Amino acid sequence: MTQSLLDHRTDARLGLEAVERSLREQAQASIRECILNGHFAAGQKLTERQLTEITGASRSILREALSHLEARGLLVRRTHRGFTVAKLEPRSIYEIFELREPVETLAAELFTERASEQEVAEIKAAFEALKHSFQAGDLGKMRSAKEWFFSVLFTGCRNTEIRKALENVMDRISYLRIQLLSDPQRRQLALLEMGRLAKALIARDKDAARAASIAHLVSARGALIKQISNND
Amino acid sequence: MTQSLLDHRTDARLGLEAVERSLREQAQASIRECILNGHFAAGQKLTERQLTEITGASRSILREALSHLEARGLLVRRTHRGFTVAKLEPRSIYEIFELREPVETLAAELFTERASEQEVAEIKAAFEALKHSFQAGDLGKMRSAKEWFFSVLFTGCRNTEIRKALENVMDRISYLRIQLLSDPQRRQLALLEMGRLAKALIARDKDAARAASIAHLVSARGALIKQISNND
DNA sequence: CGGGAATTTTTTGTATACAATTTTTGATAC
């Protein structure tokens, strides 16, 4: 049981040489994953003892990881009362999308100007993967495909700051997104919207990319707020 | 000497009841301050022993604080090689401003729509403080006045996400800003630009606020990139 | 039963000890 979440001691993806990750990095990545995929519920209390058992790391390591995740807004810390998984109010969702709109729009516009031909091709591939995962209804694959798509978008726009800012807020709404996409109808709509965005990006059509970006954000915001309002 | 940086055990500002801050929070705040005001130079190696002596906190506490500051992009960590103060390349400055432009513009626009009358009055007061500190040439007061001004702006726009995103990137360029404002000519120009922004915010003139915001950002970006290119 | 105070248990805050790695030092050979 111990270390069940800490498998990848070394990570040799993409053929690069294996990189040893410290226990702290592993624990941090594990906990982040558990939050993003909803395995740890929003608002849930995370005791350090429980996490040491799950991750196999000692408390000192753990607390560094938790401190990091708190800074990223995934955890909330209250003195002498420990950590809980950050929980979003409808108001926060609204604010996140209010921020995302101009930033993500900018990212899409910049992509049409700056992305390499290879990145354009990869957007195409990522969207195909997204389509298949959506049609199959596999939540895990849907998330990783979506991550792939946006990762290419953020890389192609050639701005690391935009990437960091957007990845941060998208991490924080990830658990809601998953719940949302378990609804086949919502999935259908999201696929349509993403398709428009992908098409515009591939055509390097700046105005269309902007429009598709905004349309998707408005739609997603509405769905998420509606969902979170029902859940509570 | 020990604990010289950790004075405010309790913090009773604004008449609120005193709040005990944990050692970790104090250490974190101290180190952050040292980075923001340039007391720790960009690129500088920070050994844990040195920081325990400065802050009086033990290593475990310290490492939590460092982990937090790393997540916020103020520190860079390399395995087995410790922490260094994050250093910005010209390219990063450019990217930060590319991100700031749409976000800060949005903040200014929202302020004109959403700020209370009291907040408008406070913007006025903050700008007066800024003017006096600029004319006096007191770097410390200039920074705190600028922080005050933007704090009111970010509060008045009623969007915590925008605040967090902008405070984060502004923290990271703070040390450059300080160097920049030691030049009286640059100070004069910055004051002029901030004055236009303040005037627009007070008049709740959305278009003027947008224009002033963009103008100031373009100007500041140019100055910072020029400066950083010379320094290296 | 129910409420509340005292006590136990759990949990978090903090400090320290040990192991692994990197950096520095210093001696030796050329």
Place this chain on the structure above:
DNA sequence: GTATCAAAAATTGTATACAAAAAATTCCCG
């Protein structure tokens, strides 16, 4: 003098111990 390599010192990665606070339980009294 300098290049190289081994030993020593310093630094980071990790685990654990102790103290203080919060939460849970027990026990008493009505």
